[in-house]
Amino acid sequence: MRFSPSLSSSHYFTRFSSLSLPSYTSTSPSMASGSNSLMWFRKGLRIHDNPALEYAAKGSNYLYPVFVIDPHYMEPDPTAFSPGSAHAGLNRIRFLLESLVDLDYSLQKLGSSLLVLKGEPSEVLIRFLKEWDIRKLCFEYDTDPYYQALDIKVKNYASVAGIEIFSPVSHTLFDPADIIQKNGGRPPLSYQSFLKLAGQPSWASSPLSTMISWLPPVGNVGNCEISKVPTIKELGYEDIQLNSVRRICVQDELTLFKGGESQALKKLRESIKNKDWVANFEKPKGDPSAFVTTATTTLSPYLKFGCLSSRYFYQCIQDVQKNVKRHTLPPVSLLGQLLWRDFFYTVAFGTPNFDQMKGNRMCKQIPWNNDDELLAAWRDARTGFPWIDAIMVQLRKWGWMHHLARHCVACFLTRGDLFVHWEKGRDVFERLLIDSDWAINNGNWLWLSCSSFFYQYNRIYSPISFGKKYDPSGNYIRHFLPVLKDMPKEYIYEPWSAPLSVQTQAKCIIGKDYPKPVVSHDTASKECKRKLAEAYELNKKLNGLVSDEDLRKLRRKFEEDQSEESKSKRQKQKLID
DNA sequence: ACTAAGTTGCAAGT
DNA sequence: ACTTGCAACTTAGT
Numbered sequence: 001m002r003f004s005p006s007l008s009s010s011h012y013f014t015r016f017s018s019l020s021l022p023s024y025t026s027t028s029p030s031m032a033s034g035s036n037s038l039m040w041f042r043k044g045l046r047i048h049d050n051p052a053l054e055y056a057a058k059g060s061n062y063l064y065p066v067f068v069i070d071p072h073y074m075e076p077d078p079t080a081f082s083p084g085s086a087h088a089g090l091n092r093i094r095f096l097l098e099s100l101v102d103l104d105y106s107l108q109k110l111g112s113s114l115l116v117l118k119g120e121p122s123e124v125l126i127r128f129l130k131e132w133d134i135r136k137l138c139f140e141y142d143t144d145p146y147y148q149a150l151d152i153k154v155k156n157y158a159s160v161a162g163i164e165i166f167s168p169v170s171h172t173l174f175d176p177a178d179i180i181q182k183n184g185g186r187p188p189l190s191y192q193s194f195l196k197l198a199g200q201p202s203w204a205s206s207p208l209s210t211m212i213s214w215l216p217p218v219g220n221v222g223n224c225e226i227s228k229v230p231t232i233k234e235l236g237y238e239d240i241q242l243n244s245v246r247r248i249c250v251q252d253e254l255t256l257f258k259g260g261e262s263q264a265l266k267k268l269r270e271s272i273k274n275k276d277w278v279a280n281f282e283k284p285k286g287d288p289s290a291f292v293t294t295a296t297t298t299l300s301p302y303l304k305f306g307c308l309s310s311r312y313f314y315q316c317i318q319d320v321q322k323n324v325k326r327h328t329l330p331p332v333s334l335l336g337q338l339l340w341r342d343f344f345y346t347v348a349f350g351t352p353n354f355d356q357m358k359g360n361r362m363c364k365q366i367p368w369n370n371d372d373e374l375l376a377a378w379r380d381a382r383t384g385f386p387w388i389d390a391i392m393v394q395l396r397k398w399g400w401m402h403h404l405a406r407h408c409v410a411c412f413l414t415r416g417d418l419f420v421h422w423e424k425g426r427d428v429f430e431r432l433l434i435d436s437d438w439a440i441n442n443g444n445w446l447w448l449s450c451s452s453f454f455y456q457y458n459r460i461y462s463p464i465s466f467g468k469k470y471d472p473s474g475n476y477i478r479h480f481l482p483v484l485k486d487m488p489k490e491y492i493y494e495p496w497s498a499p500l501s502v503q504t505q506a507k508c509i510i511g512k513d514y515p516k517p518v519v520s521h522d523t524a525s526k527e528c529k530r531k532l533a534e535a536y537e538l539n540k541k542l543n544g545l546v547s548d549e550d551l552r553k554l555r556r557k558f559e560e561d562q563s564e565e566s567k568s569k570r571q572k573q574k575l576i577d
Numbered sequence: 578a579c580t581a582a583g584t585t586g587c588a589a590g591t
Numbered sequence: 592a593c594t595t596g597c598a599a600c601t602t603a604g605t
Contacts, residue, residue, distance in 0.1 A: 189602080191584065284585030331584040340584075404585070411586095447584090455600040459586040466586080536600075580605080590595070 035135035036219055038064045040125060041114070042147060043171055044140040045099045046261040047106050049209040049309035051168040056138035057212065062219030064132055065107055065114050067100055068121040069230065072146075076236045081379065082396065082432065083237065089432045090237060091399035092301075095259035099307050100229040102260025112215040116227050122153035129163060131222060138166045140306065143176055143349040144438045173201050173310055173342045176349040187350030189362065189453070191331055194343045201314065208312055256294075257301055257400060257434050264302035268313060271297040278320045279327035281334040288402035289467055289476035291394070295402060297334070300435035303341065310338055341440060348439035355442045356423060358548075362452045365546035366535040367555035368414070368421035375420050377518050378413050379428050381481075384510075384517035387467035387493055388412050390480040397480070399434035407448055408461045414449035415532055416460045417524040422449035450532060457532040460525050464493045483514050531558055 037060035039053050047053065056063055074093060077086040084090045104114035117124045129137065137158050142151065151167070158165050169175040179197050180187050188194040272278050286295030302308040317335050321327045330336030353359040357366070377383050381392035391405045406429070412418065413425045426445040430436045446452040467476070474492030478485040484492060486506040491498035496510045496517055503509050510516055538554060539546055 190582090192582080193603090282585090286585095336584080407585080450600080453601095454583080455602085456583090456586085457600065458598060459600090461586065465588085533600090578605100580603100582603085583601085587597085588595100589597105591593080 035060060036062045036064065036133055037136040037138060037216070038066055038125075038129065038132065038134045040137065040139035041065065041067045041103065042139060042142060043304070044306035045103050046264070046307050046309060047103075047110070047212055048261070048265070049170065049312045050140075051170050051209065052138040052140050052166060054209065054212065055166045055168075056136060057215050060136065060216045063112060063216040064128070064134065064218060064221075065112055065215075066125075066128070067103075067114055067116050067229075068124050069116060069118040069235075070121050071119070074235055080431070084431065087431065089399065090232070091257070091432070092434045092436070093235070093237070094232055095257060095301055095399070095434045096305065097229055097232065097235075098259030098263075099261070099305050100259075102262050102307075104229055106261060107215065110212060110215040112218055114229065115218065115221065116229055118225070118227070122150050122157075125154050126157045128224065129158065129161065131224065132219060134163060136164045136166065140171055141167045141169045142171065143345055145355075146438075170309070170311070171306055172345050173314055173338060174198050174346070176342075176346040179346045180350045187347040188343075189347065191340065191343050194346065195330060195339065198339070198342065201311065203311060204315070204318065208309070208315060256298065256398065259301070259305070259307065261302075261307045264299065264308035267297070267299060267302070268308060268316060271299065272316050272320055275320050275324055278317060278334055279324040282328050282332040283337060283403065284332060286402060286404065287470045288391075288404035288408070289471035290402070291476055291479060298400060300437075301400065304435045304437045310341065314338055341437075344439045344443035348443060355426070355438065357421070357451065360452075361544070363446060364451045364455075364536065364539050365544070365551060366449075366451060366532065367551045367558065369419050369555070369558075371418070371420060374418045374518060375413070375424050377515075378409070378418060378420070378425070382515045382518075383412070383463075384496065384515040385412070385463040385493075385521070386474070386477045386481055386484055386495060386514075388463050390477045393480040395429075395432050399432055404466075406444065408463065408466055410445060410448035411461045412463055414445075415457050415528050417463065417519050417521060417528065419524075419528050419531060422446065422451060425449075455536075457529055457536075460528070463521055468493050481514070483508055527562075534558075 037056040039056040044050055044052065053065075056065075073085060073087055075085050077084070080086060082089050084093055088096075100114060100116070107113050117128065125137075128134070137154070139151075142148070155165055155167075157163075176187075179194065182197050183193075188197055283296075288295070299308055299313065303310055303313070314335065317338075321335070327333065328336075330339050347362075348354045351360065351362055354362075357363050357368075378388070378392065381389040381396065383389055383392075388409055391401055391409050394401045394405070395409075410422070410425055410429075413420050414422045422445040426441060429441055429445070430438075433441070443453070447454045450457045467474075471477075473489040474484075474487070477492055478487075484495060484506070487495050487498065487508055488502060488506065491502060495503070495508065495514060498506070498510070500509075508514050534557075535554065538550060542550065
């Protein structure tokens with residue numbers, strides 16, 4: 001990789017926000033040059049455009065590059081519904097390990113290496129800050145609540161111990177705290193207002209970061225349990241789990257998401273090679289059913305872990321746009337996608353309880369149902385709607401699917417058909433997506449469930465016709481649901497409507513080889529619209545202050561309505577009989 | 578009270 | 592490929 005060396009990166013040192021914690025800034029007393037530094041990697045698993053690493057290296061005799069294996073994130077959980085830990089599916093854990101191996105390799109080329117530690121990160125960090133007599137602690141600033149809580153502990157210790165802290169904002173294009181401050185202390189709630197506030201990034205036309213050519217050596221680690229990057233097996237995941245994932249994945253499909261900065265940069269270069277494609281990118285026009293070559297860059301997992309700098313990506317796109325006559329604009333353009341990411345980061349950072357319905361001031365209070373069977377059918381790709389199930393299989397196998405495909409299944413689970421709580425779907429995505437990102441994932445579930453941002457609950461993605469528009473012959477379904485591979489295209493989106501002779505011919509009997517639909521889309525979607533109308537009305541009446549009791553009451557009413565309806569249906573049926 | 582705008586719905590018409 | 596009717600939401604701004 002080649003990056004233009006920057007003469008000064010002083011802007012990193014001044015981009016502190018008054019809204020952030022006091023310890024966000026340096027707390028160092030006078031300190032001698034030539035001391036020990038610790039670079040704590042969490043996200044930002046890269047060498048390029050990594051201001052924390054750059055600063056850690058500067059003027060240090062010894063540099064300890066550390067990654068902490070956090071049991072909260074990495075410990076195997078055999079009770080989870082898919083292989084992996086309590087919070088992460090195996091696909092993402094593997095991606096992370098691959099990224100760490102790549103990072104270690106890059107560090108080694110620079111005369112350093114990655115030290116992998118294990119345990120509760122703040123405890124481990126504090127222990128080694130003492131043990132190695134660290135005078136300078138550097139890590140990328142993180143807005144996720146989990147890291148906010150963790151960082152407070154570490155920062156508190158460090159400031160008491162007189163250790164200098166450098167924690168720059170480099171995961172996003174903008175500092176979410178800056179944007180919130182500009183907006184008078186509240187995050188902007190629409191993309192357009194976000195764009196206006198954000199404007200051009202300060203670094204948009206200046207060289208980003210040094211091409212690091214050398215790092216200080218790793219100091220004496222003493223007799224601490226330092227390990228190399230563990231393998232999946234060493235983390236305690238069984239071969240069977242590994243194999244079961246490998247077996248259902250064609251090799252090419254897996255390597256689509258091999259972790260690491262090297263992969264990220266390689267992919268980035270491939271993506272921007274086609275200048276017309278970059279310039280004319282329109283997200284909603286992409287084909288969600290494309291799986292041989294995907295409709296998007298598929299760089300999201302690399303952005304999630306910071307294997308790719310969003311700012312470097314931004315500059316690369318900008319370069320392409322400068323050299324073409326016309327190009328698309330946000331929200332649909334490729335740059336627009338990066339800005340969406342920042343938008344959600346900003347709203348999430350400025351909204352307490354962003355990841356839940358209760359206590360979330362921007363979330364409509366809706367009496368979603370608690371139907372675990374419907375949830376499981378959706379999660380396990382047996383809703384009986386091939387378009388929905390195929391997407392869920394792609395999620396399980398690849399850990400990635402097209403944005404519009406995500407829309408379809410999220411809408412289906414919540415406001416479209418099943419009326420299951422968006423938090424349940426969020427959890428499934430959070431676990432299975434390689435690119436699952438706390439702010440973006442929650443933001444999109446709020447969006448798709450019409451709980452926030454977007455409120456036109458009449459616009460429901462059809463589980464039958466939406467996919468058909470892109471893929472009339474159902475190749476995507478045939479690929480991910482091989483049981484339907486011989487179903488004629490007339491019936492592939494609604495196999496329950498195929499005559500039994502056709503089902504027999506296709507070797508797929510509905511109700512036996514592939515499930516019957518869990519709901520009728522027509523009735524279910526109408527019911528969902530009605531329920532949302534009532535829930536909206538309640539939110540309006542109570543000015544958003546809907547209590548648990550209010551929700552219980554409305555939920556009971558929905559249940560009564562439903563049993564009332566089925567009763568009258570039965571009576572009508574009797575009359576006909 | 579009213580208007581305008583809001584990332585990407587569907588079905589039917591041209 | 593583009594328009595339209597559908598039934599109609601919210602928030603922000605005047």
